[in-house]
Amino acid sequence: MRNPINAKVRDIKPSGIRKFFDIANEIPGVISLGVGEPDFDTPWIIRDEGMYTLQKGRTFYTANAGLIELREEICRYLDRRYGLKYSPQNETLVTVGGSEAIDLALRAMLDPGDEVIYAEPCYVSYLPCIVLADGVPVAVELKEEDQFRLKKEDLLAAITPKSKVVILSYPNNPTGAIMSKEDLEEIAAVIIENDLFVITDEIYSELSYNGEHVSIASLPGMKERTVYINGFSKGYAMTGWRLGYAAAPPIIMEQMIKIHQFAIMAAPTTSQYAGIVALKSCDDNVAEMRESYNQRRRFLMKIMKDLELPCFEPFGAFYIFPNISEFGLTSEEFATRLVLEEKVAVVPGTAFGDSGEGFIRISYAYSIEELKEAFEHIKNFIERLRVEKKNNG
Known part of the structure; x- marks a missing residue:
């Protein structure tokens, strides 16, 4: 019998996050600080709309690109929040989460052998999606000393004649890093000078704690080179609704919709109606969640200082990315011992690429009480490791 498995798919490694939490889930009583998911319920007004939609029998396919009412609301939202102007008719697509939009953009833009530059550590889907789209x-x-921002000189060093696309993701998962307008302007100049395109994943744009979020797509000369990706999972606590969107120039969007049409058909109808209400009516809910995350962020930064554990201050998303290299353990060894000895689960930095070695990702999408309890255990673990290191000379 012939091997039925595609070699490209076979060689892709499973998610490092899933692999680790499969281990953690087998241990009773584990306190998890690893899941990248809001701990808030979806706001009631959004849930009410979802239920109302079902009661009214609105359960049929929408247009492939999504409900025109939702696409119009997405365009109004992008304009008022980030100064981005897109057409709902031919520049906007509703997807099954932001992850589908990433996959569609890469498949629509890449020919075999095209190189895709991405900053690492990063969201776990970028590398496999590039490979599945036949990109390199x-x-x-x-670098931590650069506050995990992509620097102009590092981008320039990675560019070759085969470079085509750069993936940006700010605010960043797993580091919590952000990029200022000035940072993005330097990157945009390199993009334009080298005739490259950008996929910008801004799923955490509503969770920025140091001034207003700026999209690279809003800079001069960048809209026509950029696929903008966002969604409802993080800012609106709608992870299970599986609703995202992309905005892009018509020449790219036409091909993305074509792939979406054949692979997916359309995003869930109930979720789309709920998404309209989210964008229209939930600014205050988002602001409340953002302020709560910010309180937790500040709380954890104080704990990091008290523990004397190096951790740059993140100003986006809901993660901290402390440096654990002082203990002489790999990220996976540190996380494994922590869950076995203290029953606290965090994510090894290497789950987000080789560049994450020496770090762990800790989510603060948990209550202050849960964080306090978890960090009592983490404190015990760190103190024990420091004693071990001292005794071992």
């Missing part, structure tokens, strides 16, 4: 992944290591 080129990782640029982000």
